[in-house]
Amino acid sequence: MRYRDYLARRLLTIIPAFIGLSILIFVIARVIPGDAARLALGPEATKDQVEQLRHEMGLDLPLHIQYIRYVEEVFHGKLGRSLYTHRDVAEDLAAYLPATLELTTVAMLLAVLVGVPLGVITAMRKDKWEDHGGRLYALSGVSIPRFWIGILLQLILAYRLGWLPTTGRFDGNLPPPAQITGFYLVDSLVSANWTALGITVRYLILPSFVLALSPIAQIMRVVRACMIEQVRKGYVLNAMANGMPQNLLVYKYMLKNAFIATLTIIGLLYGFFLAGAFVVESVFSWPGMARYGVRALIYKDFNAVVGVTLAVGLAYAIINFVIDVLYGYLDPRIRLGYKER
Amino acid sequence: MLLFIENLHIHFSTFEGTAKVLNGVSLSIRDGERVGLVGETGCGKSITLKALLRILPTPPGRIVQGRILFKERDLLQMSYRELHAVRGCDIALVPQEPVGSLNPVFTIEEQMVDLILWQGRVNVNWGTYVATPLMGRAGRKVARAKALDHLVKVNIPDPERVLRSYPVELSGGMCQRVLIAMALASHPSLLIADEPGTALDVTTQAQILRLLKERVREEGLAILYVTHNLGVAREMSERIYVMYAGEIAETAPTNQLFSSPKHPYTQGLIASIPKLTGSELEGIPGRIPDYVSPPQGCRFQPRCEWAVPACATVQPRLRPVAAGHEVACHLHDPAFFQG
């Protein structure tokens, strides 16, 4: 009952923020550029043609009416025509979004699966060489420009050594796995296409690693700090004094506490992954939404810009809600309403 | 002899220098004996306790000298394997802080069952751990039944509900009972109680003390009751050690300690117990000394109203003054004045 209240309260902060975001992006995209119609038609079009298109696009209406119309369209599954692909932006997003979600989700899992153990190790080996190494990695990991390390790794691992493919999401000479969800990993697993799975994984390694590089460092540091904080807790002393086996204490009892404290950061980091996708997809020619977004930005394709931005906002909101659910699930104090988050 | 701490010296490296925190503490507990360890905050009683359980962080702490014999084996020399076979299994701790001493994100059941199942091992084999609930459901079930049984023994009204609860859902008194049940779950021969219930209100604390006393008597186990409250120690123990600034000042059977305290510090402590008669409270002037450069000779001498010049040069040793009554004070050592 209380858990439901807690989740409802979280939704009540997420949903208005998302609506606010849609208005903000809409205003940015419509007000400042002035003439989307001119951009669409190119410099040769006559003034009348531009006026005609402005009217068709509804750009001559007051802004709030434009927004209401846009929302109506959204409820019909339309996000406006892309000037570049000449398709509805919703169709484009449906085509490109799975690639981006696959990349960011794999990167996030990688960051958690690598960052958390590293955090535990550096905490347990505090002030030993492992810990110093971890600190060094953390400081440089968050300072390295993603595009630069991406390019360097591409150059060395893919180009010079040929261990991994340089760009793209799948081998162009082979058919991609049967389209079921659009997530190649899931699709190839579901259709038991092991060759495709192998290829998908090979193509995923470099981009997801580059994307996860800095988050690994951040998760590692937070887990380390939380684990060290746990050592001072009364329950640890009590468990030690009453003979709880060491690995059970560290990897079950302390780690769950530390992980709960890390969850908030992981939620924030998903935003970092989504932003990083814009850079990483450009470097690795990953056929995802972020690369589509960058192209839309450069060609001033405003319907696409709004669509991509909202998709990013929505993905971020959903992940953060999932994190909230998980938070309540893992921490009884939240679930039972004894503690505010 | 169940537990024999012999001449324990513990130093701490600090920024100012080496703090000589324990300076030759000796203490013994017989099978089934109830012993109180009394002293002000900062006198080193919790350090003694941590050293005994080997949960003293080293460094900063360093055990310089001494032995801690438990059933004739030195705890300080034990390997982790041997230590884990003793700690929690044969010596158990009831901590001071009730709510904070339980893990906030696991149910009482989870914590008790894990303890009952895995106590005594240095590390759990993860394969076995994962397999337990899968194939040997019985193992966890038996452990759960045991846990339930132990909760009943500490007078918990609705043990089924408590097992399913998280610590936040329970009151402080209830958590303290759970902690006692956890400590007793392994049927130890020595229970160490670090002022349990101090954080609770007085009535609950009294209930906890009564419960503890009752359980200890029924199970016939020995208890080391550590407290700063002489009144509570009188309630809980047959024999009391009075500790001052890292040294044992006096030890005597409880009644004798109260009827004829010998050490000026003990006398001061007894005088500062609030009485219902409404007489004026007496305190001991001054405070616990600095451990980096403690006073020469007797550590209590700067606060002692009967101190003679010799007290500031020679450290007094524990010396019997009556049967089972020892005191570390020159005033009670005729030989010292003759020599």
Added chain:
Amino acid sequence: MSSCLSVFVIYMTATTAVEATRPPYWGDRFEAQWEDTRRTLHRLRKSILSILGLALVLGLIFMAVFADRLAPYPDDIAAVHFNRSYAPPSAEHPFGCDEVGRDVLSRVIFGARISLVLGTVVLAIAISVGVPLGLIAGYVGGTANTVIMRLTDIFLSIPPLVLALAVSAILPPTLQNSIIAISFGWWPWYTRLVQGMVLSLKEELYVEAGRSLGAGTFYVVFKEILPNLLSILIIKATLDMGYAILTGAELGFLGLGVRPPNPEWGTMASEGRFHLPEKWWMTTFPGLAIFVTVLAFNLLGDGLRDAFDVELE
């Protein structure tokens, strides 16, 4: 040199002054004392790293200020020398030359100007917008708090880089516009930080005491709350300086930041990308410059955080 020294002295004084006002000990007295020793040692080691960071930051500032004297070919911001197009690194051109024969080293040196200006101005805007809003929200509370924090939530519901990308797309690609675009998504983080801290500081006794003694709102905010925030703001700003520069470089890399021929590091790396792997120097050195700059601010910020003994988020 003397300015170098005075900054160092200020830094060390700040470090020691803060040590005197550390929070009370926790736990056992001896553990606390040991903790103190350990922290001092730790701080000393850390301070070597943070002094390195400080030295690098000062070096960067120096490089930016005297770029026209330090750069071997100061004209190469815009000049064209086709005779040395794609010249590999050599004694005359340690970092090589780009497609139109401009000296990469000179351009990297001039790039420090752009990056530092970008970082500084972004933070100045973010702080001067974010901090007052946070103070108002936290101190006044009520409707003001609700309105400001809901607004902040909107901006926080999207990663700052994505917002910066969207804004930069509608503005002509200049340095000012990059700065505007990045600041647009940067201030809410300060608002949230300050609001949270003001709320917790407000609870503390001394502010209560101050208010009951008849201190005005203005006095309480500026004399009691702001100084408490200062150390955390300084640390956050130092760390953020690196991240703002990184964001600016990423905008440049994506072709939405400062345009060529301006020597912006991200833009330079992006231009060089199409000549990889043969002309590796065109990408490697500008990227390295970004890395070192961001690392310098991180080292300094990390050291300051330890010295001030505060936790950020």
